[in-house]
Amino acid sequence: MTDVLLDVRNLHKSFGALKATDDVSLTLRTGEIHALIGPNGAGKSTLIKQIAGGLRSDSGSVHFAGQDVTPMTTVQRARAGLGRTFQISSLAMEYTVLQNAVLGALGQSGRVMRFFAPVMRQQKLREEAMRALELVGLADHAAKRTADLSHGQRRQLEVAVALTLRPKVFLMDEPMAGLGASGSKEMTGFLDGLRREAPILLVEHDMDAVFALADRISVLVYGQIIASGTAAEIKADPQVRVAYLGEEDAA
């Protein structure tokens, strides 16, 4: 299909005798949220790392925006537009929200902090950073210390950092983790809007969020995709009910 932006083909990754991912294929299309669910240890994070480039696959390929990115490093893939949300630990807590976003726009790590003052004077980077903050609703907090943001706002700042590189797709590993019920609800609304900026491959344990957001859901069990379909199809799939959702939850 022409609107397929990310095309993951037959990925394998073993750790010793353990097949963490075992012939995984999936696609991500323009405008959609494709959720990847599965029990603990199913291989979800491994797969995200293989797609982002942090973990080399034993075999298989990743095609992105019509290009085979399999040989590329994480940095090359990020520059090509494969956006992965950063962990909270990568934010510089003592710096302002805007400074963190500018660092993202610079596409560098915290090591560049000592060059910070001249960087902040570069109007283009600041503009790019402010655009990203506006998109995630943090523009009014630009001058705030990152440490003073709520947990949910820090998650949004991570997304803003990724947005500064103008990603064509997002890879997100458990964005709801640790947010609590109201935070998860807020983040769900936020991600729903974000799909207009770039489609999202979403690894998430929060089933309310997954069923509310996902256009398609793929279920990974023991490294293999056992089912793929809409929320209604996944809820009704007998194999999924037994292997993952549990009969009583799926009823």
Ligand SMILES: Nc1ncnc2c1ncn2[C@@H]1O[C@H](COP(=O)(O)OP(=O)(O)OP(=O)(O)O)[C@@H](O)[C@H]1O
């Ligand atoms: N670097 C590694 N070395 C050895 N084994 C690993 C490594 N990374 C992951 N594994 C194993 O591979 C399997 C898949 O792990 P992975 O973290 O991808 O699962 P997951 O579906 O993301 O789990 P969770 O939902 O708990 O985050 C697990 O059995 C895990 O212990």
